[in-house]
Structures are given as structure tokens and as C-alpha cells.
Amino acid sequence: MAYDTLDRPKSLAARLDAELRHAHPTTVIEAAVEQFGDKLALVSSFGAESAVLLHLAAQVKKDIPVLFLETGMLFGQTLDYRKTLAAHLGLTDVRDLRPHYQDLATADPKNDLWKTDTDACCHIRKVLPLDRAIADFDAWITGRKRFHGGDRLSLPVVEQADGKVKFNPLANWGKAELDAYAAEHQLPAHPLVAQGFPSIGCWPCTQPVEEGEDVRAGRWKGLDKTECGIHVARAPGAVVNLGGDI
Template structure:
């Protein structure tokens, strides 16, 4: 809606004019100014709504005794502009028009009510939603990526975190955006003690209120890894038991998962998208495009606690049997499954419920 200085050209009628006379006048006019005689007079809103409902498409201007508090109601009733006295401050009007972007009822304007938006979003399949979010926020800063995802009505979102070497950056962004986001931590039973301590420290420091420990199925663990040494003979089967299957079960109730993956971490992640679909579930990777320097700069600027093992050369931290320190010049994930032809645990490779054997 535009804010205009007086006097706006066009046919002028008081809001006390009978509807049939207003309609007759509007039929031969391209522009109509409705003059309010009192702030409390609602007849102008009714006239505007009826004109729009009956198909009149000319320019409709509100004039006279109207207040900035009424700006949004004027717009929703069908007014295109407001005539303001010369020198009248436009600021209050503009602030009122910008204060709300959600409507709950249909009206004469084109604003889509919240319930229709939710219904429309519910009909979006993950591929469509990923494409839309990529177009809107695929090149945005991580904080704006999260805000765009959280703004999707009805979308159930959780975050996945290893509480590893760089986990603090993503969790800090989540805490600043929506601290009650469920955070899934795969408690494999094989973590470094430092990781478990770090999880508690970071959770308290950032004010995360819903960190969930996701554990392997006790029966599967007893059958497949009774001695807790499956990692020695079959690392893939161990990851399947302790990570892939538990995450598939824990994430089944969510539409989307936020991860902390970045393109620079390994050659296998160089084509990583900010929004992607994996096994019918939206994956959100806000930090995909950030460099190691940007991660470090953010951690320093926010004074985030560091994982205790980082200072010892562990740049990507998982379970203790399959994690080693990284040599200078190697990529961050070269210390994972060192000496084995394996680069991922499987939770980011697809196949949400891999067979146990």
C-alpha cells in the first residue's frame, strides 16, 4: 500500500455514501477516494471490501480521519493507498505495514492465510521443498538458511550433531535461532570420554534444551556385537549397528535434519548442497559453503568452547577405535578409519534402514 501526499486526484466520496451510489460512481471511475469522517467509522472498510469482492479493480484511496494503527486493516480491505496531510510522518504507517506478515483470515487483498500456507506446504514433497528453499536461501548465510527452514509452516526439524571438533559452530547458530530444536546425538558406546564431557559443556553453554541420546538397539547389539569389538572385523557393520539404524529410527518422526557437513572437509563432500534430499527426508547443511577459516573465525568471535582433542590434532572426531590425529596438510577427515577403504559411516549416504546383517 502506498502513502500519498494530498491531494489525491480522483472521484471523492464520504464513507457515509450509500453502497449503491458508491458502486454506480465506481463503475465509471478509474480512481476512487473514500473520505473517513471519524477514526471509529468502519463503513469505509466495508465499502472497500464489497467493491473488491464484486470485482472493481480501480485505484482505491483512503483519506480523512485514518490512523497508522489501521494501516494493515486498510490494506487487507482493499485500499491501494492512504492520503496523508503534507508533512505527516510516514514512519508509523510504514512500521505498522511491516509489523506483520501472517494473516489468519482471507480478505480482499492477496495475502495467503496461514492455514492455507500450512496446507500448501504439507503438500510439498521433499524434492519440491528443497528446490524452493535452494532458490530462496541456497546462497544465504548459515543463520539465514536456518531461519528459512524454520519458517516453513509445520516442518518438523531436528539437528544431528556428533559434538565433535567443529560442532560448536552449528550448534551456536541453532541456539541463536531456535534453542529448543531437538539435537540427536548418536551415543554409540564407543565415544572418547572427552566427547561426552564436551557434549555436556556445550549443551549448558549454548542453552540447548532438547539434546537426545540415540543408542543402538540392545537386542541387535547383543546379537551382533556382544564383545564390543565388531569394529575390528567389519567397520561398516559396526557403523550400521551403532549409527545408521539408530538414526533411521530416531529421525523417522522428522521431516528434515540439520547437519554440520562442509564441502572442504573431504573430496567426497565437495558437491554438497545446502538443501538436499536423502531417502525422502530433507537435509539442511547451513555450513556447506563455509571454509575452515570461516569456521575458525566464528568460533573465535563467539568464544565457543573447543573440543579437548582438537589441540592434540584430532580435526574430525568420531568413535575412539576409528579416529586418529591428522597429519599436517591432510584433510580434516583423513583421521577417520585411517588405513581402511572407508570414508563415511553411512548416515549421509542413503538407505535409511540398512539391514542389520
């Protein structure tokens, strides 16, 4: 499978999606690596379902750059899991992305911006660090799935966003497939899953989920918010208020 790297990202993504929309996740990852090589990264939260995608990727390319958003607000269990899982899978290039000191000093000096503006908090702790890191790549892999609902219900396997090609190898998989794969390969679970956290983000904005609730119901509970912002398309040159009087 070979494609012209001079193709515009949108047309290339459309052609790849048409070819890969029913493919096994491993085939999608292999196609991404073949097409983009060292210009491909994988973004992982090392959260509740992350082990499956990371294991799949490790079978294809153990030195794939894995970008981990270390927001400074993560659960201690997540930080421990990031280290143990990366070692378990033999991943050799996991990069911790942290918010810039100046962004925090200006917009969130007391580390309490999450109380008043979760969008701005996510922007300086997730969106900006990822934007800086992803600039070095032409494409990236995500762990999003349609069964998570919301805006993800119509998620394609390959898409274009902000000038990059994005691969969603697990888009077609449901919880049954994820659980079966994790069991087959004896993948270690995130320690908070057993405590009722099926989706795990930063500790101030993540709660356990009640029986019968959506998988992501514990994220920003009570707010009209379902995404942190890294998967929200932005207009070119768009400026996001960082909070305060900026």
C-alpha cells in the same frame, strides 16, 4: 518465506536450495525452522567443529531437538563436551541416541565388530538409532561442509534424502569462516582438537591427522571408507548385513 508442506520432499528441497544456496547459515536455519517447525531436528556429533552450528541454531531456536549419536564407543572427552557445550549454549532438548541392546547382543556381543566390519559397526551404532529417531521428523540439519572433501565437495545447501529434507547450513563455509565465528563468539573447543584431532568419531576408528593431511584423514584411516552411513542414500527396502552370519 512460506512453502506448501504438501510438496514432495525432492521438489521442495530443490526450490529451497535454489533460494538458499548463497544464504548465511543463520538464514538457512531460520528458513528450516519456519518451514518445518517442530518437525525439524538437528543432528550433531558434538565433535571438533560442532560448536559453530550448535551456536547458530541456539540463536534461532534453543529448544530445537538435537540428536546425538551416543554409540558406546565415543571418547570420554566427547561425552564431557556434549554436556558442557549444551549447557553453555542453553540448548534444552539434546537427545542421546543409543544402539538397541538386541542389535548389539546379536551382531556385536564382544564390542569388537569394528575390527572386522566397520560398516556393520556404524550401521548398528549410528544408522539404525538415527533412523528410529528421525522417523518422527520431516527434516533435519547437518553440520557437513564442502571443504571436507570426498563426497561432500558437491554438497548442496538443501537436499532430499530418504524421504526427508536435509539442510546443510555450513556447506559454503571453510575453515577460516568457522574459526573466525568460533573466536568471535568465544566458543569452547573440543579438548581433542589441541591433540591433533580435527575430526572426531568413535575412539577405535579415529586417529590424529598429520600436517598437510585432509581434515577427515584420521577417520577410518587405511580403509576405503569416508562416511559412517547416515549420509549415504539407500534404496528403499535396502538391507545391510549386520556382521556375523546374519
